[in-house]
Amino acid sequence: MTIAERVDALRSLMNEKEIHAYIISSSDPHMSEYVPERWTSRQWISGFTGSAGTVVVTANKAGLWTDSRYFLQAEKELSGSGIELFKMGTENTPSPYQWLTTELDVDANIGFDGTCFSVAETRNLKNSLGDLGIHIVEEYDLINEIWKDRPSLPKGDIFDHDIKYSGKTRYAKLTKIRKKMAELDCNYHFVGSMDDVAWIFNLRGSDVDYNPLALAYALIEKEKATIYLNEEKVSDALVSNLLEDEIEIADYQRIFADLEEIPGSSNVLLDVNRTNLSAFNSISANIIERENPSQLFKSTKNDVEIEGMKNAMRKDGIALTHFYYWLEENLGQTKITEFTVMEKLKEFRAQQEDFKGESFGTICGYKGNGAQPHYHTTAESNLEIEKDGILLIDSGGQYLDGTTDITRTIPLGNLSEEQKIDYTLVLKGMMQLSMAVFPVGTRGCNIDALARMDLWKNLRNYGHGTGHGVGCFMNVHEGPQSIRQELKDQAVLKGMITSNEPALYRPGQYGIRHENLILCKEAGSSEFGDYLEFDTITLCHFETKGIIVELLTREERYWLNNYHQKVYDTLSLHLDEKHKAWLREKTKTI
Template identity: 45%
Template sequence: MDINSRIASLRKVMSERGIDVFIIPSSDNHGSEYVSEYFRVRAWISGFTGSAGTVVITKDEAHLWTDGRYFLQAADQLKGSEVILEKMGEPGVKTYTQWIFDNIQDGGTVSFNSKVFTVSSLERLKDEFSGKDINIMPVEDIFEGLWQGRPDMPKNEIFIFDEKYTGKSASDKISEVKEGINKIKADNFLLASIDDIAWLLNLRGEDVVGNPVFLSYFLMAGDNCTLYVDEAKITDEVKSYLTKANVEVKGYDDIVEDIKGVRGSLVYDPSKTNVWLKEAIADDVKIIEKRDITTDLKAKKNETELRCMENAHVKDGVAVVRFAKWLKENIGKIEITEMSAGDKVLEFRQMGEDFLYPSFDTIAGYGPHGAMNHYKAEPDTNLTLEPKGLFLLDSGGQYLDGTTDITRTFALGELTEQEREDYTLTLKCHLSLGNAIFREGTAGCHLDVLARKDIWSRGIDFNHGTGHGVGFFLNIHEGPMSIGKNYVQVPLEVGMVISNEPGVYRAGSHGIRIENLVAVQPKFSTEFGNFFCFKNLTLCPYDLDAIKVDMLTSEEIDLINAYHKEVFEKLSPSLNEEETAWLKEVTKAI
């Protein structure tokens, strides 16, 4: 079936059930950003494969809302279908809830799959629809009967993540959570976020490509803790391990019956908990909605986790340096495509100890493809790299001792003046944020201007966040902190790991992004309070061939030279003589 035929099949069901508007988010049963193939309904119905977006289908129209990372990709993938692109955040573009409100008649019915629609999303709907008589009708997953050949729910085995990496036992973490729950005087705690559950129990899985998580729920009722999961995934070793941690195991869907039996008060995160579970809660239960306590605990890496992550970044830096050397020495001599370049960096990563798999789909964009923030090379778009222009490579790895995410943009030969200026501007923004010193209590949104001031002064901007949290052998995107223009009032705290990734993108020409992962650490204390700074975890040179040195200040030159000195000192012991000589040359002082 083509996209329009799929939409038509959904409209037939909508008509039979009296549904006027159907909403299809990108998430799974747990409010996840990255999902297993089974849950990619939004991609199936629209043809848009990016990680973020919402589709709204009416009797006559189909619309997709997505953010600035995906404008170019979505416009391309929606060609030939009836789906209309709505560019979120752009002037004059309504939110999907506002659009529905304006386009539905009084008495109309809006529907969605109750398992993949979060409580927060439902609350937003109710707020937006308060001025009209609109019926909101959650339903079961109607795509089970529409999506022929739908992938199965994942059934991969779960494994124990050793305490030598985590620094804390599952029992210790559970005790910390109980303390937090007691402070807010809650009787029960429902946890639906799958990366939080993996962190809490020191378990990992393979249910989502790139993210070592497993589909599950967790309920803490007084002293009783229960993990709800497909029991086929639980080995005897894991079952014994959980028994010792006083965690009972039940079937994945058994959660709803136990939720019905909850009494007293229940705390959950409405952005991760689905409507299906909310509807099962008894009317007399006191509901407390707040961000999961595990999310805050997980974000602040302990000393063991940080030490492991530093080790993982040395291995990752070695892999990317080997790739950079191979690329620079072979461009124009052998055929290199976007896809083969992505395969090559993976090959070098696989040489590293404890590497498992990429932490996300590699973004390898040459020339104009570099301007597509989250471009993924496919056989029909796969460009051949030439000894000129810029090549953007955003990639990462999952190692047992950490998760990595790095972007470097390489000069493949002759560059235009515009390309060199844009590269240098991006680097200036990257250095400005990376060198920040900020007072305790500062949120990432307060620092975002540091990564934009040099490009804003020239009338340039980028349509994505500047920094996202990163998990420890977990999700590549992790909250609650971020750096960006959106107001997110979550202070940056010591131990948090976050990305620093400004960019400049010119549609049809080129794109540049430079990304390091950084850890928040103490800087100094004065009578005015405690001050923090960032420590670079990522170790890989910037491309000296792309820099316009006369655009840099003396301070910026010193920062580049100091970083390159650190890169050489930390990576060279793991390189052979030829690789070391190459690294020395590309990290020479400027």
Template identity: 35%
Template sequence: MGVRVWMARAGLTAYVLPHADAFQNEFLPPDAERLAWLTGFTGSAGEAVVLHDRVGLFVDGRYTLQAAAETDPDLITCHHSVEEPAAAWLAKVLNAGDRLGYDPWLYTPEGRERLRRACETRGAVLVACPDNPVDQLWTERPRLPARPAQPHETRWSGRESADKRADLAATLKAAGQEAVVLSAPESVAWLLNIRGHDVPHTPLVLARALARADGSVDLFLDPAQTSTELEAHLGPMVRRHAPADLGAVLDALGERAATVRLDRQRTPAWILDRLEQAGATAVAGEDPCVLPRACKNAVELEGARAAHRRDGLAVTRFLHWLSEHGPSGTLTERAAARQLLAFRAQDPLLRDLSFPTISAAGPNAAQCHYRATEASDRLLNPGEVYLVDSGAQYPDGTTDITRTVALGPVDPVARHCFTLVLRGHIAIARAHFPQGTSGNQLDSLARQFLWAEGLDYDHGTGHGVGSYLGVHEGPAYLSRAGGGVPLRPGMILSNEPGYYREGAFGIRIENLVAVQPVEPPPADATKPFLAFETLTLAPLDRALIDVRLLRPGERAWVDTYHARVRAQHAPHLDAPARAWLEAATAPL
């Protein structure tokens, strides 16, 4: 039986499937990769619509090339999800009386509302399906063992869980709310100071929680994931439940007609429906853990600096090694990624990569989120540009860094474009901006030099990064598509402009930065000003910099940054690597 046969039996004319799981994660555990099973597309964001005669796959600019390469064009039509979202496409192709099915665990109330409006436009009906067809048809769906959750020590987190719960309870009391549903595992991990192994490369426990105004928490966690150590860490104010008990606890809130906060952007629609059916008042409001989680405290910031010093040393060692082996024409993308991991693995605090390493040579680098497979693995050829985007998870911080390297003399066009990207990167790194500024107001600083020559890149300039949590973290972004909340001190974001020429090369320069107050404040400022502290420490490829294009201040920034890199790493390198670093970071 295929999905269309299942649709016919369910009385559906269409079915929509997002890249999501029941926790609204971006990076999914293997058993939740339903979109990949259905379409072959393996990216981290996408949505498929199955009709009786066609399938539409909707991906953003990071994945347009990848989606086309991974899917069968005779079966699946790919669409740019920003230029033509799935809901807008449905509003064109549905007919009166059509029935569009969806899984209420995989859509948030806001996501479902977009589908509902599309259906109403055409006189179609949106139908919640209690069963997901992929779950019935995916016969080899992986089953992952339950691994115990672990306490995240205060020496890394900087705050006791009890203090965080007290702040959250005060927020609920002030709003007249009895409880808040925390469906995002990263919020549960942050609030309770726990970490886990349920999602590849992200130390999450797939758990939900109901945090109450009395400071207590109902935690819905697989009993196999508890331990004596975890029980002692959580304490008596955190009541443990099996995940199957969630419905009954929500029903009990309804019986008291409780007022419950629910983040409509992060919570499955199923939970909202259950609360309302039980008689509770579900109030829309942001997950109260999101903003304090994003604003790292002093301990987390110092941990991030330490993690980046160690991680930058590993990357610097790799870049030295690459300078010797990269131009040989015998090194493959996957072999390079393995060697980078080997350098990182010398750090006893390494817990995992923060995402699968993007190791891309020549035209493969034009795919923003390219992943080298056994079939696609390509040699790094002399004269090409090589892009490596990687990161790691340490208990004191999460890293994410991209370096673009010349494998010997390269096309002057690539060198010119690299320098334009570098100028945009420097513009973000040097920016001073008033408190209240959002990331969408800064995004164009990174694009200005590309725009001046009619060039651009189809992804955001920066994303938030967690503290031994997700490498992609809201609510702040550097993006023209929307900047999220105003930037605040303690937030860590990426600074990663790029440029991609299909069939030729890809360029991206990425450092992580922390938002900090400008000290001393500007003399005539009427409000506080903020700036970025660059955390990442690894050389930029001087061979790709056309110094003639740099202004004096930009040139000075590169020299100052390279001096920091040299001072930090040179004492920890052997003689050959130290000599290489001296040359790689010499003043322009």
């Protein structure tokens, strides 16, 4: 079926069930960013392959809403589909729900799959369209009825994440969560998000690309806990280990029936942003709405996790040194494309101990392709890389002891003055955030401007956030903290690991982004209070030939030289002589 035929088939079903608008989100029943193939419904109906977006279909119109990371990609992928692109965040662009107010009549029926829509998003929809007197129809997964070869549920193994990596036992984590439940007078805690289940119970899986997770829900009570998953995927030994901590397993689909059986006099703790509507509607007990306690607990890494993350960075740095050496030696000697780069990066990482896969799909954007923040290489867009222009590579690895995420921008030839200025200004922003010292209680939005200040002074900017949390052998995008302009009432805390990735994009020409991971740690105390700072834990050189040294302050040059010395001292111990000599040259003092 073509995209147009799929949309027509959906409209026929909508007409049959008297649904006037149908919404297809990018989510799955666990409100995930990366979803198992079975739930790539939005991609299937639209052809748009980006990780974030919403499709809305009415009787005679269809639209896709996505953010600035995907504007260029979406324009290409939607071409000829009949689906209109709405660029979220741009002037005069309505939200999908605002758009529906102009497209629907009073008392319209709006449908979606209730297992793939969060409680919070449903409320947002109702509030936005309240004056229309809309009716929500959430029981139909219409995509399932027309997607004839839809993938089945994934069947990857589930395995224990050893305490030598996790640093804390399941029992200790459950004790901490139950303490929070007691504070809120809750008898039950429903956990709908896969990463929270994985962290609480020290479990990992392979049901989702890039994220080592398994499809699972959990229901935690005062004395026991139940994990709902595919029981065939759990070994007898793991079942026994879980039972020792009063943790039972049950069939994945049984969660809804068990939620219905919770006594009405009980209090159930759940996160409306991470709970699907169908699960929420199954509960007749009193609901206490709070962020999952595991979100904050998970984000503040313990000492074992911090050491594991640093060890993962060391291994990643070795792999990247080998890769960039290979790229420099072979560029111009053999054909290298964006796909080649992606394959070689994975090959070098796979040589490292405990490598379990990539932490996201590598973004390798040469020249104009690099101007798309979340560019995805296709057979049509795959460019051959030459000794000219700018190459942006954003990649990461999953290791048993940690998760990495790094971006480097590589000048492959002589840069223009404008390119060098852009390159330097973005690097200055990254260094300014790296050197930040701030009082305890500071939010990410309070320090985001540090990464943008030099860009702003030169009338430049970027449209995405500066930093996201990163998990420990977990999701590469993790909350609850972030560093971005939008207000989020979550302080940056000791033990949090966050990305630091300012950027600049010139559409059709090039993109520049520099990214390291930074660990929040204590900076000291004074009569004015307690202070925090960042420790950069990523280990990879920057290409200094893109820098205009005169634009750097003395403090920035000192930081960069110290960082390069740290990179060399740490990685050289694990390199042969040719790679060591090459890295010494790359990290020499400027």
